[in-house]
Amino acid sequence: xxxxxxxxxxxxxxxxxxxxxxxxxxxxxxxxxxxxxxxxxxxxxxxxxxxxxxxxxxxxxxxxxxxxxxxxxxxxxxxxxxxxxxxxxxxxxxxxxxxxxxxxxxxxxxxxxxxxxxxxxxxxxxxxxxxxxxxxxxxxxxxxxxxxxxxxxxxxxxxxxxxxxxxxxxxxxxxxxxxxxxxxxxxxxxxxxxxxxxxxxxxxxxxxxxxxxxxxxxxxxxxxxxxxxxxxxxxxxxxxxxxxxxxxxxxxxxxxxxxxxxxxxxxxxxxxxxxxxxxxxxxxxxxxxxxxxxxxxxxxxxxxxxxxxxxxxxxxxxx
Amino acid sequence: xxxxxxxxxxxxxxxxxxxxxxxxxxxxxxxxxxxxxxxxxxxxxxxxxxxxxxxxxxxxxxxxxxxxxxxxxxxxxxxxxxxxxxxxxxxxxxxxxxxxxxxxxxxxxxxxxxxxxxxxxxxxxxxxxxxxxxxxxxxxxxxxxxxxxxxxxxxxxxxxxxxxxxxxxxxxxxxxxxxxxxxxxxxxxxx
Numbered sequence: 376x377x378x379x380x381x382x383x384x385x386x387x388x389x390x391x392x393x394x395x396x397x398x399x400x401x402x403x404x405x406x407x408x409x410x411x412x413x414x415x416x417x418x419x420x421x422x423x424x425x426x427x428x429x430x431x432x433x434x435x436x437x438x439x440x441x442x443x444x445x446x447x448x449x450x451x452x453x454x455x456x457x458x459x460x461x462x463x464x465x466x467x468x469x470x471x472x473x474x475x476x477x478x479x480x481x482x483x484x485x486x487x488x489x490x491x492x493x494x495x496x497x498x499x500x501x502x503x504x505x506x507x508x509x510x511x512x513x514x515x516x517x518x519x520x521x522x523x524x525x526x527x528x529x530x531x532x533x534x535x536x537x538x539x540x541x542x543x544x545x546x547x548x549x550x551x552x553x554x555x556x557x558x559x560x561x562x563x564x565x566x567x568x569x570x571x572x573x574x575x576x577x578x579x580x581x582x583x584x585x586x587x588x589x590x591x592x593x594x595x596x597x598x599x600x601x602x603x604x605x606x607x608x609x610x611x612x613x614x615x616x617x618x619x620x621x622x623x624x625x626x627x628x629x630x631x632x633x634x635x636x637x638x639x640x641x642x643x644x645x646x647x648x649x650x651x652x653x654x655x656x657x658x659x660x661x662x663x664x665x666x667x668x669x670x671x672x673x674x675x676x677x678x679x680x681x682x683x684x685x686x687x688x689x690x691x692x693x694x
Numbered sequence: 695x696x697x698x699x700x701x702x703x704x705x706x707x708x709x710x711x712x713x714x715x716x717x718x719x720x721x722x723x724x725x726x727x728x729x730x731x732x733x734x735x736x737x738x739x740x741x742x743x744x745x746x747x748x749x750x751x752x753x754x755x756x757x758x759x760x761x762x763x764x765x766x767x768x769x770x771x772x773x774x775x776x777x778x779x780x781x782x783x784x785x786x787x788x789x790x791x792x793x794x795x796x797x798x799x800x801x802x803x804x805x806x807x808x809x810x811x812x813x814x815x816x817x818x819x820x821x822x823x824x825x826x827x828x829x830x831x832x833x834x835x836x837x838x839x840x841x842x843x844x845x846x847x848x849x850x851x852x853x854x855x856x857x858x859x860x861x862x863x864x865x866x867x868x869x870x871x872x873x874x875x876x877x878x879x880x881x882x883x884x885x
Binding site for chain 1 (some may be wrong): 770
C-alpha cells in the first residue's frame, strides 16, 4: 500500500515535470512570447488608405541588370543605366541598344540630341545613337554625381558630395554653381545626408532641386537664385519622412510632381503648388529596406519606376 | 619454449597497458593543448539580419542587456530630423523628452553646425531595446545598430537572446572578430 502511494506520487511528479518542460518550450518559441513593451512598430505608418491610391501597376519589364541605378525617358525611348552599361529600351520592352562603360553609372539624362551618363566623379556625353562624344572629368575628389538635366544649352549636375548644383555648357566648360542659399536664415543651402540629390526641369523650363534634408523642393532661376519652394515634412502620407526625402522626383505633363521616397518607400504625386494629391505606389509594393526607385514619366503621364531591388522597370498608369 | 611463450604474453599485456596509458595521456594532452590554443568564440549580432524586435532588452540574462546600440558615424547623415532620435510624429525637432524615441534618453543630441547634429549613445543608459535602430533603419541611413558588448556579456553557453531571436541574427563569431560594426561589416558578412 505504501509502495503504491510512492508510485502514484512519482507518476504525478513526472507528469508535472513533463508539463512544465513542454510549456516552457512552447513559450520560448519565437512568436509565442508575450507582447514586447519595447517593440517599435512602424507598420501603421506604411499602411495607405486605398482611396488615396490613384494609379495602378499595369506592366513590368524585367531588366538585365544586377544593379540598375538610373532611368530617363525621351522621344518614346527609355534609357536605363546600371552595372557598367546603358540600355536603350522601347516602352514595349524591346532592347534597342546597349552601351558598355568601364565604371558604374549613377544616373542618366537624355536630352533631344545627347545622352548624359553620370558616374560618381565624371560624365560621359553620348549622341542619341549611343556613341560617346565627350568625357567630362573636371570634378573634385569628393564629388558624387546623382542627377543631370539640360535646358537651353546649359547642363545642370547635382553633386551630392559637394552639396551643390554645377552648371556646364554643352562643351563641358564649367559655368558656375548653385549653392542653394537664399541669403536669409530660412534656407541653409542643400542638406544632403545621403547620396540622394535630384533635380529636373518642369514643362515650363523651371529648374527644381530637391533639398532632401529639409524635405523641400526648391525652384531656382538658372542663375541660382531661389524663386520659390515648398516643404512637406511628416511621417504621414501627405509629407516626406525620414532624414532625407524625396530621393527622386519627376514631372507629370501638367506640371505636377511625382516623388519617390527612401526608407519607407512610397511614390506619390503633388500638385504644382506642392499640395499632396495622391499615391502612385504604396510601401507594400516594394521590398522592405529597399532602395528608392528612380522615376521617369512619358508623354502620356505614365510613370516608370526603376525598382533596383526587384531589378524591374515598373509602369504605373492612372486608374 | 613454453616458458618463453608465457613471458611473451605477460610482456604483451604489460606493453599493451603501457601503450594504452600513453595513448590516453597523448589524447588528453592533445585536447588540453587544443583547448588552450584554439580561438574562442563569442556571441554577436549580425546588424543586417536584425529586425529590431526589441527582445534583446528583455531576453538577456544581464540587466540591463549586454546588447547595446552603437553608432557607425561614417554612415550617419548628422540630420536635424533624425529618425532614430525623434518620434515619427514629434511636435518639434528638439531635445524635449516628449519628442525622444529612446525610452531611457540614452541618445545625446549634440549641435555641430547649422543644421547638423551628432548623436552619441550613452552606453550606461542604453537597454538595447532597438527603438532607435528601428527608427534609423526605417527612416534614416541605418547607422544606429545593436551589438553585444563583450565586457558586459557573460558569453553563456546558450545565449538566451539568440534562443528567442526571431530573425536568427545572433550567432557565435570568432573572438578575434567579435564585433560586426556596420561600415566595415557589410551586408554579405564580409569585413
